[in-house]
Amino acid sequence: MNGQPIPGYYWDTEKKKYFKIQSQNAARGFDLKYSLDNIRKEERKERIQKAATARSNKMRKERVVRRYPNSFAQTNIEREIGFERRSFYLNGPWTDAAAFRIDSDPKQVISKRPCHASIRIFDRDPVSKTIYAVQGSNSVKMQRMRTEEDAPVMPTDPSDYYDPQLSNAYAFHPWDEVTRTTSIASSLTYLPATGALAVTSFGSDRPPEVWLSDPERDPPYVGQKFTPRDCDSIWSAAARPSTFSPSPGLANSIAASYTEHLAVAASHSMILFTRSQAGVWDSTVAVKSLDTDVLALEWMSYTTVALGCRDGTIRLYDTRSGGSSHVLTHPYPISQLKRADDESRIICSGLQDTLFLYDIRSPRLSRNSSRKTFNYNNHHYNEQYFKTLYPGNRDMPKRRKLNHKAFKNWSQPILTFPHANRDELDLNIDVHPRLGLLAAAQDVSTGTAIRISNIWTGKTVKEIKPHENHRVQKGGWEAIRSLKFVDRDEEDGEADLWSCWNGGIAKFTW
CATH class of the missing domain: 2.130.10.10 (YVTN repeat-like/Quinoprotein amine dehydrogenase)
Structure with a gap:
């Protein structure tokens, strides 16, 4: 009675008992909990639940938690929200003036x-x-x-030719x-x-x-x-x-x-x-x-x-x-x-x-x-x-x-x-x-x-x-x-x- 699978029987985890699985012919006309169709539905729900749990555990293990909250500044959040933006003068006329001197x-x-x-x-x-x-x-x-x-460099005479x-x-x-x-x-x-x-x-x-x-x-x-x-x-x-x-x-x-x-x-x-x-x-x-x-x-x-x-x-x-x-x-x-x-x-x-x-x-x-x-x-x-x-x-x-x-x-x-x-x-x-x-x-x-x-x-x-x-x-x-x-x-x-x-x-x- 340890829940190991037995052919033809279903282990109910809540009642801690084995129940015989009723065939489709025997369960016809009756709403039996342990019919073959209901057992298949329960097994499908269990598989979906296990897959969801495994997916959440994998995401939790692969996710890197930032150790220092102050390092969020390194993600350029100031630039995203417009904090400390460069002025129009720096982006426009100043750059044009700098290039004009070339x-x-x-x-x-x-x-x-x-x-x-x-x-x-x-x-x-x-x-x-x-x-x-x-x-x-x-x-x-x-x-x-x-x-x-x-x-x-050798000193040169202005009167001489110099390359x-x-x-x-x-x-x-x-x-x-x-x-x-x-x-x-x-x-x-x-x-x-x-x-x-x-x-x-x-x-x-x-x-x-x-x-x-x-x-x-x-x-x-x-x-x-x-x-x-x-x-x-x-x-x-x-x-x-x-x-x-x-x-x-x-x-x-x-x-x-x-x-x-x-x-x-x-x-x-x-x-x-x-x-x-x-x-x-x-x-x-x-x-x-x-x-x-x-x-x-x-x-x-x-x-x-x-x-x-x-x-x-x-x-x-x-x-x-x-x-x-x-x-x-x-x-x-x-x-x-x-x-x-x-x-x-x-x-x-x-x-x-x-x-x-x-x-x-x-x-x-x-x-x-x-x-x-x-x-x-x-x-x-x-x-x-x-x-x-x-x-x-x-x-x-x-x-x-x-x-x-x-x-x-x-x-x-x-x-x-x-x-x-x-x-x-x-x-x-x-x-x-x-x-x-x-x-x-x-x-x-x-x-x-x-x-x-x-x-x-x-x-x-x-x-x-x-x-x-x-x-x-x-x-x-x-x-x-x-x-x-x-x-x-x-x-x-x-x-x-x-x-x-x-x-x-x-x-x-x-």
Whole structure:
């Protein structure tokens, strides 16, 4: 009498007794409690109750209770409720005035020399000020800056000829070659936390590769080379900024012990490289087998990576859960992604002259309501948009198809920026969140090399024209593939805009 199941009998937990189960024929016409139908109903209720209990227990175990209530401020709740909002003056006129002071004439940091190829892409060590660049297609070199320990500059007589390049801080040391890739280099990233350099290549007849080294400590051509499997091309790479800090729950975790994180867009997948405190690199395929190529990557927070794909989808990957999800849809292939002033706002640069600001929390997808009741005036892809895209009422079948696709699938941007990039994946963009400025490289055939916009209003505040001798070569080295806001060492908080310029590197100062 311990409640064990006995064939043909039912154990009543309330009465602590066994009762014989009556068959359907015997229970016909009688309302018997222990009939076969009633027993089946009771067993079904018990199964539902057990499943609900198991589900609630699982949710209780998986839920993380915040230890310190005051840490809710880290979730940017002040920004959500509008507390301590930036004034209109800071978001509008102040940003426009700051951009107005940018000098349109470039100051050459590194000039192109006849014996050297043009600089394709570059990065800079913020501590030692060393410049790492790809010259030509695959030669990775480093250029050290003049220091106080070097020989002083010789005094010059005003009456004698003097080459102004000799006073350049980067004209003292020669170029040192770090390595050579087996195909055209696709990205070059300096990781300041450990002094590592990451170089990726597109791949051709040779497979694409990821080159990781410590150029300040390792001899030339010494490093670790990774060749991903089932990868046709590596499009880009993004290192987690050293300014990001973990949340209190991750400060003492295993993931926080890694000193560097590097995300690599390898064809249809994303590979995550991590470096331990001992200096050992490890790689894992974080996102596998997507239906499209991953072209752009950007770290949004300490644990979140944004992926921009060829089909226009924007996905988010979380390093804690190891999963990714589709959050936004851009109308055209994505070439660049940049974090705006907050981890929930992302700037997306794509083909067909598209440069949009999205909010991840509110993608504002087109409503599924009837077209007759839908207000197109509040819709970005309205009739005026398609009239501009197809003037003169031409391509009506294609226009109707795109109108339906925009109504159903495309995400609605918060702001749109003027942009000129029809079909170039390499044109770079950069954002300075504190100044509220967005710098975007343009197609130089339009007469503008760099356009600077206000990320809070979407208006153009500065246009930089190309050099007089700037050669317009489609697909050549003249495309601005590197564009960076570099903070100065002074305490005034000002910054310079560095760019590939006329085969070398130039900066635009305030």
